[in-house]
Amino acid sequence: xxxxxxxxxxxxxxxxxxxxxxxxxxxxxxxxxxxxxxxxxxxxxxxxxxxxxxxxxxxxxxxxxxxxxxxxxxxxxxxxxxxxxxxxxxxxxxxxxxxxxxxxxxxxxxxxxxxxxxxxxxxxxxxxxxxxxxxxxxxxxxxxxxxxxxxxxxxxxxxxxxxxxxxxxxxxxxxxxxxxxxxxxxxxxxxxxxxxxxxxxxxxxxxxxxxxxxxxxxxxxxxxxxxxxxxxxxxxxxxxxxxxxxxxxxxxxxxxxxxxxxxxxxxxxxxxxxxxxxxxxxxxxxxxxxxxxxxxxxxxxxxxxxxxxxxxxxxxxxxxxxxxxxxxxxxxxxxxxxxxxxxxxxxxxxxxxxxxxxxxxxxxxxxxxxxxxxxxxxxxxxxxxxxxxxxxxxxxxxxxxxxxxxxxxxxxxxxxxxxxxxxxxxxxxxxxxx
Amino acid sequence: xxxxxxxxxxxxxxxxxxxxxxxxxxxxxxxxxxxxxxxxxxxxxxxxxxxxxxxxxxxxxxxxxxxxxxxxxxxxxxxxxxxxxxxxxxxxxxxxxxxxxxxxxxxxxxxxxxxxxxxxxxxxxxxxxxxxxxxxxxxxxxxxxxxxxxxxxxxxxxxxxxxxxxxxxxxxxxxxxxxxxxxxxxxxxxxxxxxxxxxxxxxxxxxxxxxxxxxxxxxxxxxxxxxxxxxxxx
Numbered sequence: 291x292x293x294x295x296x297x298x299x300x301x302x303x304x305x306x307x308x309x310x311x312x313x314x315x316x317x318x319x320x321x322x323x324x325x326x327x328x329x330x331x332x333x334x335x336x337x338x339x340x341x342x343x344x345x346x347x348x349x350x351x352x353x354x355x356x357x358x359x360x361x362x363x364x365x366x367x368x369x370x371x372x373x374x375x376x377x378x379x380x381x382x383x384x385x386x387x388x389x390x391x392x393x394x395x396x397x398x399x400x401x402x403x404x405x406x407x408x409x410x411x412x413x414x415x416x417x418x419x420x421x422x423x424x425x426x427x428x429x430x431x432x433x434x435x436x437x438x439x440x441x442x443x444x445x446x447x448x449x450x451x452x453x454x455x456x457x458x459x460x461x462x463x464x465x466x467x468x469x470x471x472x473x474x475x476x477x478x479x480x481x482x483x484x485x486x487x488x489x490x491x492x493x494x495x496x497x498x499x500x501x502x503x504x505x506x507x508x509x510x511x512x513x514x515x516x517x518x519x520x521x522x523x524x525x526x527x528x529x530x531x532x533x534x535x536x537x538x539x540x541x542x543x544x545x546x547x548x549x550x551x552x553x554x555x556x557x558x559x560x561x562x563x564x565x566x567x568x569x570x571x572x573x574x575x576x577x578x579x580x581x582x583x584x585x586x587x588x589x590x591x592x593x594x595x596x597x598x599x600x601x602x603x604x605x606x607x608x609x610x611x612x613x614x615x616x617x618x619x620x621x622x623x624x625x626x627x628x629x630x631x632x633x634x635x636x637x638x639x640x641x642x643x644x645x646x647x648x649x650x651x652x653x654x655x656x657x658x659x660x661x662x663x664x665x666x667x668x669x670x671x672x673x674x675x676x677x678x679x680x681x682x683x684x685x686x687x688x689x690x691x692x693x694x695x696x697x698x699x700x701x702x703x704x705x706x707x708x709x710x711x712x713x714x715x716x717x718x719x720x721x722x723x724x
Numbered sequence: 725x726x727x728x729x730x731x732x733x734x735x736x737x738x739x740x741x742x743x744x745x746x747x748x749x750x751x752x753x754x755x756x757x758x759x760x761x762x763x764x765x766x767x768x769x770x771x772x773x774x775x776x777x778x779x780x781x782x783x784x785x786x787x788x789x790x791x792x793x794x795x796x797x798x799x800x801x802x803x804x805x806x807x808x809x810x811x812x813x814x815x816x817x818x819x820x821x822x823x824x825x826x827x828x829x830x831x832x833x834x835x836x837x838x839x840x841x842x843x844x845x846x847x848x849x850x851x852x853x854x855x856x857x858x859x860x861x862x863x864x865x866x867x868x869x870x871x872x873x874x875x876x877x878x879x880x881x882x883x884x885x886x887x888x889x890x891x892x893x894x895x896x897x898x899x900x901x902x903x904x905x906x907x908x909x910x911x912x913x914x915x916x917x918x919x920x921x922x923x924x925x926x927x928x929x930x931x932x933x934x935x936x937x938x939x940x941x942x943x944x945x946x947x948x949x950x951x952x953x954x955x956x957x958x
Binding site: 294295296297298300301302303304305306307308309310367376377378379380381382384385386389390391410416417418419420421423424425427428431453454455456457458459460461472473474475476477478493513514515518521522530532533534535536537538541542543544545546547559560577607609611615619620623624627630631633713714716717718719 | 751792794811816817820821849852857858864865869892903908911915920922924926927928931937938939940
């Protein structure tokens, strides 16, 4: 049976003023909140746990389980922090969701706060999307005016305030503990764990940090049931997710589908690779996930299958590159990104990404030697698993996987004394380089 | 230019509004840095001193934070930041060509401002618009599916003092200072302008509607519904 799309979060994005409370309510918005507020908080948590929802921000940790790690209430504050710092290269699902339908996230944040006993929630949005910030600020104001936020929400006795906070340009703030430090008004550097945020998070209080899409999925689970959610996806990767196709495909965009769909199926929906070319390599979940090739077209895009095939589902950011693309150029650029975004707190990542970029630059220019490949792998080996957070691990993924799949292409740069590719052929326009 | 008493008084009122949002005052630091940037167009020594005084921090503590984040500028910024995405995907699809064109056209490189103070050119990292590659951001508004020619037309208009309209964003791009004030958390009333979703964002939504594909019926419970994967199937 061919997998088909399951529009849930994306169902009404094309309606006029899709971001307004009225449009959202016309499409069933805030019904799940009414249902949740009539349930004991523990039952809301249990529903999300039963659904098997796993974090949509990349790591795939079970969302309900994360919530259940909060210690018993001690009378002090507990916080929900929504991670809207979407910055992983290739990832472009949360930003369009927040632009088109911010009310979905607001409803999810209210239900989640109710489930975990939080009365002050934060949405940490990356600062480089000013119109999305406007939409979120507007959405909070609209929700408040309608009595969905504030004191005694819908007569339930439950109070909640949501603050939308803009970051200021730092990829590392997508890491949950760096995000918390940043939200506290500090440099965004990851914390040593444990303690985990569930125990000592924002202001050292119990805190749940979840990705936008995870929280936005909560209203549908509460409204339609854990069984409904589990009827999609696979056993251990249940439900739906937004798959973002970009690059050399005919119709790049957002495709909401059950987990377990394949790139072959998605490419058919997206009109295939651009005419006259074929698939060369792709990322299943952003630049921090090891690259795949044409051999992986039928790998089911769920956490287990992608892991078994040697990569990670990550954020379902499917960046597609055709045969005109130089893999060494692509990897060098990603590596320069990690070098730039390394926060500098730990040595393996700070020094390692610096040297990786140096060595790769030399290779891309056709200088250096074959021994440099061993040097790259050695540096990667000294970063992977030795860095404070996942940024360092992510930096090694494109390098090790590209050497695995495209070693010959690295060597071709050395043999030719330069890059064998013409970059103008990869562009999406006819205009030549300046 | 030092902050005058009037300006300081106005900024102080805004800063207190920001601080009221948070249980702990120091959380107001990032929005306050956006605020001082909205006044002076960069993070000046005066701006740092203002934040430090207001939050009872040392200037060194404030400077340490300000220098960590790329959106906080250490030199006076142009009226418009033109940011070309040159992370891998956009670069390959044409971002590198766009950047080279603008660099030649403006005569300024990365993180440099044109002599007339209009434009600060930047290479930016992935801005979550990959399905619209190559992407250019002007004061953090989206300009999708750019070419060297279309990007040059944007900067020509900006330098001629004409308004430019983002692909997905407000009805026009506002100045760097105005955008910075929004980032401090002060809504400017433009949230209902522009589209909800661009064409790429809607690909799946519209395809599903054409094909009659929907999410399963909630009443179906554990029964597999046509169009969805059965449990365990992979």
